[in-house]
Amino acid sequence: MSHYAEFLSAAADCLGSKGFTRDADVMEPWLTDWRGRFTGKALGMASPASVEEVSAFVRLCADYDIPIVPQGGNSGMSGGATPDRSGKAIILSLRRMNAITRFDEQAREVTCQAGVILQTLHEAAEEKQLRFPLTLGGKGSATIGGLISTNAGGTQVLRHGSMRAQVLGLQAVLADGSVFDTLTPLKKDNRGFDLKQLLIGSEGTLGIVTAATLRLIPAVADRAVLWAGVASILDARKLFLHANKVAGEALEGFEVLPRHSLEAVLDYAPEARAPLQDNHEWHCLIELTADAATAERLQDLAMNLLETAFEEGLVEDATIAANETQAEDFWAIREDISPAERAIGPAVQHDISVPVSKMAAFVAEAVPLVEKRYPGTVGVAFGHLGDGNVHYHVLAPQGAEPGAWERTKGKEISAFVYKLVTDWGGSISAEHGIGQLKIHELDHLADPVSLKMMRAVKQALDPEQHLNPGKLVWLADKG
Amino acid sequence: MSHYAEFLSAAADCLGSKGFTRDADVMEPWLTDWRGRFTGKALGMASPASVEEVSAFVRLCADYDIPIVPQGGNSGMSGGATPDRSGKAIILSLRRMNAITRFDEQAREVTCQAGVILQTLHEAAEEKQLRFPLTLGGKGSATIGGLISTNAGGTQVLRHGSMRAQVLGLQAVLADGSVFDTLTPLKKDNRGFDLKQLLIGSEGTLGIVTAATLRLIPAVADRAVLWAGVASILDARKLFLHANKVAGEALEGFEVLPRHSLEAVLDYAPEARAPLQDNHEWHCLIELTADAATAERLQDLAMNLLETAFEEGLVEDATIAANETQAEDFWAIREDISPAERAIGPAVQHDISVPVSKMAAFVAEAVPLVEKRYPGTVGVAFGHLGDGNVHYHVLAPQGAEPGAWERTKGKEISAFVYKLVTDWGGSISAEHGIGQLKIHELDHLADPVSLKMMRAVKQALDPEQHLNPGKLVWLADKG
Structure with a gap:
């Protein structure tokens, strides 16, 4: 038997018929990223059902020198979960591992397998009057493993941080098949390097996330959604500083959009209405939230924010959503910007x-x-x-x-x-990651010291480049 | 000239007379850790004045194969800043680099050199009605660089997190003398591995912290300090969950002490008074704080917490500090436990x-x-x-x-x-780090996968083991 035939036979034995396929029709949807920018080929698709299976399969791939492309919901923005065109790599889908395995209401912790979909987690938390404080457009398909591997962001980062800040404990399979496991979280633990954070955001190039323990917070008991029109982006900044000062920790979101984007949405979405009567060059969408402990004063706080903003001349016009429906409408405008601009x-x-x-x-x-x-x-x-x-x-x-x-x-x-x-001292990827989309740019534009450190760490933890090769960072000799 | 003589001459040239000494009297206080557990010898002590000098000096040490022991305030708890007895290492003191180089009140950010003392930072923040939300007993000597390298904790971790959570940007000199610099912080940046967190808490074994940008929060506008007596540690846990629920984000500290510790303090500190009249097996010290935005309701919140705790039978007795003096007295009891127990x-x-x-x-x-x-x-x-x-x-x-x-x-x-x-799934070092005190224990008790990852990362970033050798983790072949 050839090398590949031997591997394929061993892979089928390792994972069973539910866990391994080479069927072109089954694989087809997973070979192209959802934005349609990248299409690759794969030797097969593995769908293990447990961390033990992931570990055994990764060890097998190491033995046969087969590269692995880990994949969650396939809704990443940078082609990080799409194989290259060589057809030599295996897609390793985590979607079958979709159980919430532990829910500790009192400790406000939940342990999820990597394939749990964000929306499912939101619903499980809501059932217990709790909340997982990260959300984004792709919540219906994005998986916990993918969100962790890409350190996903969204609209609540301002107050609650990105995915990095939500992960209390992590389980991941390393390049040699060994299992890194800190699923039982310790709030304080100073036993050396922060390996958990090293794995988070590494886009599957250092390890394959198989499960995580995540923090939950009390459910939102009340929210106030404000819309303000301002004359310039610099005025928007002033309003942001003011909101920060007045609302403190209640300030959960502060989004800005230019006139162009609002008009694009009004053209694009027939049900969209302009929140304010007159035209403004810039618009701010502000959300304040409170849990049960602080809900009582939230509407006063919002009103106070608005009044003082008018008094100090920080806004041209502004309003507070009168009810949840209007609040949803305000947010729908924000969410429609991307498709509306694309439609132009x-x-x-x-x-x-x-x-x-x-x-x-x-x-x-x-x-x-x-x-x-x-x-x-x-x-x-x-x-x-x-x-x-x-x-x-x-x-x-x-x-x-x-x-x-x-x-x-x-x-x-x-x-x-x-x-x-x-x-300007900024980043070419704020939240979407590098994947294959920006690997060239990172290679050219990254600080050379950071790049050298990343290469050294990649070389140390995946010397054979089996984990998601061609994503995020090349080793020096392949770059 | 011998190898060492050559190095010493080059070191003196590199740093000048203020920056390099071999004077035994000058070095003496820095050769023993403050708890007196470890005493070492040093080839000399370097005190560079800038990151450029640190970089040049580290490069020199690399050329001459001289190990470096970075040192801040020398108030660590695990001997992490004390050289071994070989006398072959250089102490690299960061204490001369003690400038606050940037203070952005609006953005609530401060950039400090590594040698800035925690107390100095606290005072600088207070002057602007801001606050650096980490404090601990050694604040009069502990430096920012040391606090970062050991991921220091303290009594405010519950709400604000450990040092890891305060660092927005970092500058560090790596083993080859190159400078990792992310002092200009980006709130969102997904350009690969989290190198900043990898360096934080690495006890100087991966890089020498030279400066950091830290987050500040609004100053405390009001606080309420409560003392409660409970029948058991399990009851203390129930009270903690209750306090968490009632006070939400206002809950800043929750400390427990047994009867033995209170009695030890009452014996030890002549001015100490028992906060409650009767005896209780366990005591809880609870602090709620609020900034200007939320101060108005803080005292009501504290009263509510107390009343509901009584109603639900969660406490045997409890009181709220009547004023700041009494609040300080309550905290003084907590701070005296260690010396009081030691005096026994x-x-x-x-x-x-x-x-x-x-x-x-x-x-x-x-x-x-x-x-x-x-x-x-x-x-x-x-x-x-x-x-x-x-x-x-x-x-x-x-x-x-x-x-x-x-x-x-x-x-x-x-x-x-x-x-x-x-x-029990716990950690042998919650906040004091590993240093040389627990390196054997970590070697025996750590999860083998984590240990292997740490060794691989250390090998990748400091292959010659020049940075703080014999601390935190040995490479496999030296262990």
Whole structure:
């Protein structure tokens, strides 16, 4: 038997018929990332049912020198879960491992296998009057393992932090099949290096996340959603600082969008209504929340925030959502920006960050440079002002050919944007990760010391490059 | 010139007379850790004045194969900053680098060089109505660099997290002299591995912390300090859960102490007064705090907590400090426990943690096992119930010989305690780190997978073992 035939036979033995397939139809949906940017081939798809099976299978792959591409919900933004075109790698799907194995209401902890879907976790927490404080658009498909491997963000990072901050304990299978297990969390533990955080956000290149213990917080007992119109992004920044001061820890979200984005949504979504009557250059969507212990004063706090903002001349106009329906409507506008802007025509998108205190200045100063340099383009920046995280779309000039424009001019514009953001001390990936989408850019633009450290760590923990090769970081000799 | 003579001459050239000494009197205080457990020798002591000097000096040490022991305030608890007895290592003191280089009130960020003393940072923050939310007994000597390298804890971890959670950006010199620099913090940055967290808590074995950007929070506008007597540690746990529920994010500290510790303090500190009239087996010290945004309701919240705790039969007796003086007095009792227990006679101390939900059971069940196995000893457990962190002292039987008892019987007892805590899924070092004090224990008791990962990472980033050798983790071939 050939090397591959031997491996395939051993893989089928290891995982059984439910756990291993080479059926082209079954594999097909998992060979392309959901945005359709990357399509690869795979030698097969493994779907182990337990950490023991993952461990045995990874050991088998190590023995046969077979690369592994771990995959959760396949809803990542950077092609991190899509195999390359060689067809030599195995997709390792964690989707069958979808049990919530422990729920400790009193300690506010939940232990999930990697394949648990975010929405499922939200619902399980809500049933117990608790809440998992991270959410994002892909919650119906994104899995806990994928969210951890990409250190996912979302709209609640301002107050609650990204995925990194939610993980109390972790279980992962390393390149040699051994199992790193800290699922029983210790709040304080100073026994050396923070291996848990090293694995989180490593995009499956250092280990395959198989389970995690996550923190929960008390359910939201009340919320207030405000919409404000301001004259400039710099005024939005002032309003943010004011909100931070007045609302303190109740401030859960602070999103900004330009006039262009609001108008795009109003065109795109027939049911969308403008929250304010007049036109404003910039809009702020602000959410305050409270749990049962602090709910009593939340509406007063929101009113106070609004009144003082008017008094201090920080807003042109503003309103508080009158009820939950209106609150949902406000948020729907924010969530529709991406599809609405995309519906206008070809564009290149950038998920970038700069130091929080510089974001307003970056949008005001740096973004127009792009429009000037590439005449006819329109720059639209929106997102998480409180996190310094800008979703920055550059729309193609009218008449540009979809597909072709992105591949040529769009690529050039992105390179310019990434250079610009790096010069501002920012990041070319605020929340979407590197994957295969930005591995070239990271290789060129990353701080050489950080890159050298990453390569050394990758070399130390996965010397044969079996774990998600071609993602995030190359070793020096393959770069 | 000999190898060493050449190195010493180059070192003096590199750092100048202020920056390099071999004077025995000058070095003497820095060769013994402050608890007097470890004394070493050094080839010399370097005191660079800038990150450039640290970098150049580390490169020089690499060239001459000279090991480096980084040192801050020399107030660590595990001998992590004390050189070994070979006299071949250089102490690298960061104390001259003691400037606060940037203070951004609006962004609530401060950038400090490694040698800034914690107390100095507290005062700088207070001047601007802000607060650095980590404090501990050694604040008058502990430096930011040392606190970061040991991931220091303290009494505010419950709400604000350990040092790890305070560091927004980091600068460190690596083994080859290159400078890792993320001092300009990005709230969101998904460009690969979390190198910052890898360096934090690595006890100078992966890099030498030279500066950091730290988060600040609004100053405390009001606080309420409560003292409660309860019948058992299990009741203390119930009260903790209740306090958590009622006070939510206002709950900043929850400490427990047994009757033995209170009585020891009353004997030891002439000015100490018992907060409650009757005797109780266990005592809880609870602190609620609020910033300006939430101060208005804090005293009501504290009163509500107290009343409902009485109603639900959670306390035998309880009181709220009537004023700041009384609040300070309550905390003084907590802070005097260690010296008071030490004054009784020989003892071995353990800084251990178990899962938060198991701490009460551990103290109730596991701790008496030690007294039973070692007749005449008295076990005293106190500390951070909300963090699962127990300071666990075992007092020698009456008449035991100081010094000799700790070295013989005490050592045996500690081994038993560490085995016990490991069996409970806990940590042999909750907040004090490993250093040279527990390197043997970690080598024996750590999860083999974690240990293997740590060795691989150490090998990758400091292959010649120049950075703080003999601390935290040995490489396999030296262990």
